[in-house]
Amino acid sequence: MPASSVTCPFCGLLCDDLVVGLRDGRARVEAAGCARAMALFPAPPQGQARIDGSPATWPQAARAAATLLAQARQPLIAGLGCDIAGQRAAVMLAERVDAALDPMDSTAQQRNPFPFQDSGWMPTTLSELRNRADVVVFAGTLGAGQPRLVERCLAPTLSSPFGELHRRIIAIGSALLRPAAWPAGADLANIIDLPNLHLAEAFGLLRARLAGQRLDATALHGVALERFDALLETMQSARYGVLIWNAAELDFPHADLAVRAMAELVRELNTRTRWSVLPLGGGDGGTSAAQVCTWLAGYPPRLRFVNGMAQSDPLQRGADTLLAAGEADALLWISAFDPARTPPPARCPRIVLGRADLRLDPAPDVFIPVAVPGVQAPGMLSRMDQVVTLPLMAPAPADLPTVAEVLARITQELGHAAAA
Amino acid sequence: MLRLRNARVIDPAQGLDDVAAGTRRDLFVDAGRMAADPGPQAAIDHDIDLAGAVVMAGAIDIHTHIGGGKVNIARTLLGEDHLLNRHAGRLLEGGGWQHAGCGHATPTTWATGYRYAEMGYTTCFEPAMLPTNARQTHLELGDTPMVDKGAYAMLGNDDFFLHLLAGGAEPQTLADYVGWTLDHTQAMALKVVNPGGISAFKFNARALDFDDLHPHYRVSPRQVLQALVRAVHTLGVPHPLHVHASNLGVPGNADTTLATMLAAEGLPIHITHIQFHSYGTEGERRFSSEAERIADAVNAQPNVSIDVGQIMFGQTITASGDTMAQYRNHRHASPKSWMCMDIECDAGCGVVPFHYRDQNFVNALQWAIGLELFLRVRDPWRIFLTTDHPNGAPFTSYPHLIRLLMDRDFRNRMLDAVHPDVAAHSQLRSLEREYTLAEIATMTRAAPARSLGLADRGHLTPGAAADIVAYRDDPDREAMFTRPSHVFKDGELIVRDGAVVRAVQGAVHAVKPEYDHAIEQPLAAHFERTMTLRLDHLKLSADDLCACGSSRLMAHACRRAGP
Numbered sequence: 001m002p003a004s005s006v007t008c009p010f011c012g013l014l015c016d017d018l019v020v021g022l023r024d025g026r027a028r029v030e031a032a033g034c035a036r037a038m039a040l041f042p043a044p045p046q047g048q049a050r051i052d053g054s055p056a057t058w059p060q061a062a063r064a065a066a067t068l069l070a071q072a073r074q075p076l077i078a079g080l081g082c083d084i085a086g087q088r089a090a091v092m093l094a095e096r097v098d099a100a101l102d103p104m105d106s107t108a109q110q111r112n113p114f115p116f117q118d119s120g121w122m123p124t125t126l127s128e129l130r131n132r133a134d135v136v137v138f139a140g141t142l143g144a145g146q147p148r149l150v151e152r153c154l155a156p157t158l159s160s161p162f163g164e165l166h167r168r169i170i171a172i173g174s175a176l177l178r179p180a181a182w183p184a185g186a187d188l189a190n191i192i193d194l195p196n197l198h199l200a201e202a203f204g205l206l207r208a209r210l211a212g213q214r215l216d217a218t219a220l221h222g223v224a225l226e227r228f229d230a231l232l233e234t235m236q237s238a239r240y241g242v243l244i245w246n247a248a249e250l251d252f253p254h255a256d257l258a259v260r261a262m263a264e265l266v267r268e269l270n271t272r273t274r275w276s277v278l279p280l281g282g283g284d285g286g287t288s289a290a291q292v293c294t295w296l297a298g299y300p301p302r303l304r305f306v307n308g309m310a311q312s313d314p315l316q317r318g319a320d321t322l323l324a325a326g327e328a329d330a331l332l333w334i335s336a337f338d339p340a341r342t343p344p345p346a347r348c349p350r351i352v353l354g355r356a357d358l359r360l361d362p363a364p365d366v367f368i369p370v371a372v373p374g375v376q377a378p379g380m381l382s383r384m385d386q387v388v389t390l391p392l393m394a395p396a397p398a399d400l401p402t403v404a405e406v407l408a409r410i411t412q413e414l415g416h417a418a419a420a
Numbered sequence: 421m422l423r424l425r426n427a428r429v430i431d432p433a434q435g436l437d438d439v440a441a442g443t444r445r446d447l448f449v450d451a452g453r454m455a456a457d458p459g460p461q462a463a464i465d466h467d468i469d470l471a472g473a474v475v476m477a478g479a480i481d482i483h484t485h486i487g488g489g490k491v492n493i494a495r496t497l498l499g500e501d502h503l504l505n506r507h508a509g510r511l512l513e514g515g516g517w518q519h520a521g522c523g524h525a526t527p528t529t530w531a532t533g534y535r536y537a538e539m540g541y542t543t544c545f546e547p548a549m550l551p552t553n554a555r556q557t558h559l560e561l562g563d564t565p566m567v568d569k570g571a572y573a574m575l576g577n578d579d580f581f582l583h584l585l586a587g588g589a590e591p592q593t594l595a596d597y598v599g600w601t602l603d604h605t606q607a608m609a610l611k612v613v614n615p616g617g618i619s620a621f622k623f624n625a626r627a628l629d630f631d632d633l634h635p636h637y638r639v640s641p642r643q644v645l646q647a648l649v650r651a652v653h654t655l656g657v658p659h660p661l662h663v664h665a666s667n668l669g670v671p672g673n674a675d676t677t678l679a680t681m682l683a684a685e686g687l688p689i690h691i692t693h694i695q696f697h698s699y700g701t702e703g704e705r706r707f708s709s710e711a712e713r714i715a716d717a718v719n720a721q722p723n724v725s726i727d728v729g730q731i732m733f734g735q736t737i738t739a740s741g742d743t744m745a746q747y748r749n750h751r752h753a754s755p756k757s758w759m760c761m762d763i764e765c766d767a768g769c770g771v772v773p774f775h776y777r778d779q780n781f782v783n784a785l786q787w788a789i790g791l792e793l794f795l796r797v798r799d800p801w802r803i804f805l806t807t808d809h810p811n812g813a814p815f816t817s818y819p820h821l822i823r824l825l826m827d828r829d830f831r832n833r834m835l836d837a838v839h840p841d842v843a844a845h846s847q848l849r850s851l852e853r854e855y856t857l858a859e860i861a862t863m864t865r866a867a868p869a870r871s872l873g874l875a876d877r878g879h880l881t882p883g884a885a886a887d888i889v890a891y892r893d894d895p896d897r898e899a900m901f902t903r904p905s906h907v908f909k910d911g912e913l914i915v916r917d918g919a920v921v922r923a924v925q926g927a928v929h930a931v932k933p934e935y936d937h938a939i940e941q942p943l944a945a946h947f948e949r950t951m952t953l954r955l956d957h958l959k960l961s962a963d964d965l966c967a968c969g970s971s972r973l974m975a976h977a978c979r980r981a982g983p
Binding site: 005016017084085088095096113116117118119120121122123126127130131132152159160161162240273274276290291294295297298299305308309310312380382383385386387388389390391 | 507559758764
């Protein structure tokens with residue numbers, strides 16, 4: 001009997017309407033799954049813990065991991081691709097060993113907290129988008145990383161509880177990748193083809209025009225001024241507009257300035273009508289990692305514990321930077337969702353907690369296979385809009401420890417390791 | 421069995437005041453509960469001489485924003501706040517680990533629990549839990565150690581309720597929906613914030629007076645309020661509807677506040693952070709105190725209870741479900757980073773940093789209005805001590821506030837130091853009242869427990885939970901209430917001389933009203949039709965609370981009111 005209303009943990013949307021069956025001990029999506037869900041649900045039910053490549057029990061491996069961490073002076077706990085219980089345990093371990101904490105997508109996601117902390121913004125959530133938005137602007141993305149976003153929130157077949165809704169969807173940016181499941185009829189009313197690199201200028205221009213400023217230029221990077229004016233007119237005519245971006249797809253220097261320009265335009269539009277922003281992202285537990293770090297340690301990533309106290313250090317403490325500079329002398333990598341999200345190269349000892357099929361080459365010093373949250377073990381995750389925390393089910397329970405169990409064991413073993 | 425000798429007990433629920441009577445007594449604790457004197461033959465395992473310390477039940481904060489999305493957004497927005505009050509984790513002498521912590525206006529969850537316990541608070545209520553955010557709220561409360569917790573579910577701006585109300589649904593149907601929500605979000609009470617106004621803001625309304633019609637649903641805040649007051653009463657939820665009234669912060673809003681009280685038509689109603697709702701439009705600045713008129717109305721209407729939401733000077737951050745008000749207030753943001761969010765056809769949240777300044781006329785008058793309200797409302801059983809943490813000030817300013825209430829000379833010295841026009845625009849100086857210790861114990865212990873229906877908290881009668889605080893008597897009441905000598909949680913010593921000595925997890929209080937479960941069918945259909953999550957995924961069980969980190973659910977049955 002397949003399980004219904006299963007939450008999918010494999011992107012920030014956390015679709016919670018999947019039907020998932022079981023075949024040969026592996027979960028299999030039977031309905032409502034996107035290609036990513038279909039590929040990632042069937043996790044192998046068994047895995048072998050290893051120390052230096054040799055088989056071990058997972059508690060033995062946890063003890064070996066504790067020894068490595070206890071010996072390290074500047075350990076790094078990175079990836080954080082797991083459920084909330086695992087992320088809580090990661091913060092508590094970091095607190096004990098004075099570690100840095102860095103989720104796997106922090107380089108991209110860092111483009112959001114900077115402008116948010118500098119000036120703030122006016123966001124919305126998925127159900128508001130679905131029911132209210134009559135003008136939707138995609139900037140630098142079409143939601144390819146959230147395959148069912150358009151299907152679940154913007155499809156023309158969806159009815160609004162507030163009466164008839166004629167939705168206009170507009171895109172601005174370059175090389176925009178359309179998700180495979182783009183529903184029929186959800187046509188893009190307009191595409192402004194402009195390199196993503198120039199989005200900050202484009203939104204700066206829109207802000208200037210909204211403020212009634214005259215411009216001498218007739219075009220911006222080949223796009224005629226009239227097209228921006230027309231876009232602005234459409235935006236001003238919205239009853240409830242939503243501007244969508246994905247920081248991961250704004251992959252150019254100082255992209256935080258583009259985010260800030262977008263957020264500021266939306267705030268200014270609110271003087272007369274209603275507009276909101278909706279930043280996409282939050283895959284591999286990223287939204288939860290930011291939330292948990294913030295409520296437990298006081299800062300969103302990246303952060304580190306120094307002398308037992310949390311410090312915010314978003315610019316210098318990326319895992320890649322620390323490892324490249326030799327400023328981390330032990331790496332604990334957590335990646336329980338996606339077998340392709342492997343640890344970064346490192347010269348220091350590596351401990352890996354991951355899906356049983358995580359592709360590891362070379363083998364780390366310690367590998368502990370863990371249950372995939374939402375497939376093999378229950379748990380919780382925050383959706384990318386930061387409001388809804390959804391329960392994860394275990395449609396294919398497996399005899400593997402959870403990330404939280406392993407981290408708690410490592411923390412417990414620290415005392416023994418220090419004494420040894 | 422534990423014996424606490426030489427205690428000067430102040431326990432208003434029992435009418436005990438050893439300080440006034442000049443008496444002392446011994447207290448007995450067995451298995452986490454207060455016990456009667458077992459007689460001279462009984463075996464005493466632990467014996468502590470309190471040497472005449474003033475002893476009260478653990479304090480209860482009835483309104484403090486300590487968990488849920490808005491608080492975490494505030495933590496993110498005001499990162500510099502977490503450079504303050506930093507401490508490292510450490511092993512505790514009583515066993516266990518005290519986690520690291522930081523923060524002043526928005527401390528981390530761990531620090532929040534420690535700071536409350538260090539002041540002698542043992543129970544805290546988060547007053548604004550959106551049903552769609554309930555799981556996160558309980559996660560954050562689960563990571564708040566030392567104290568028991570509870571949360572008030574927010575309704576009255578959600579589309580399901582407004583749709584029902586606009587469609588003329590029977591009061592019974594509305595009560596069933598309220599009952600379902602309280603039950604499945606594990607809430608202790610029901611709150612409404614700017615009735616209908618948060619929803620109206622999504623339809624681009626920038627103001628919604630008490631009798632204005634919602635732009636889409638064509639119902640007024642009055643109708644929303646009355647429906648919810650009745651529903652809470654019908655279900656027999658002990659705490660009355662917890663009301664954040666319309667027009668928060670707007671000069672002249674005292675009229676709305678008075679109309680809101682009267683709209684309850686004699687049924688119980690709690691008006692929260694009433695300081696922010698007690699403003700007039702007199703004077704050349706068109707901003708004046710209406711504390712006297714508000715206090716007179718509270719004194720005259722025994723169905724009304726309030727908490728004050730006192731402001732204190734300094735940097736803080738305001739976090740509220742009232743997006744309409746927060747959007748209006750963003751021009752006062754300091755620093756100038758703020759956010760307002762529409763949430764999930766449910767409600768909203770707005771987070772705006774504020775720096776209250778003693779030389780700013782409006783801020784200084786707000787301060788005086790709050791104190792006037794405290795001093796003018798006569799019955800300490802119907803007024804609770806809050807700063808609407810962190811909106812008026814961080815909860816750690818409570819000891820200072822207690823001194824302002826208990827020490828008139830100190831209060832007048834403070835009044836001398838604020839904006840010079842305030843003394844003339846407020847009658848604060850003429851108010852001679854000084855709160856007694858018994859009145860402080862009432863408003864911070866006995867009264868909140870009674871209002872919330874916590875039968876075994878807020879007092880020290882044999883059989884009650886042994887949440888006990890001992891303070892060294894000190895004429896400087898701020899010093900006294902900052903640093904209790906002993907705090908016991910369920911009979912265990914958790915704080916000694918103002919420092920944590922033992923870590924405990926804390927439980928969750930929630931009401932369990934009776935309602936017709938058939939309401940779930942239309943609600944599930946609404947979710948299926950319009951929402952991006954399944955109704956089942958909103959529900960939290962007792963086991964879920966433990967997974968969120970709390971030790972257990974303390975369920976409180978409700979007695980339905982007659983027809």
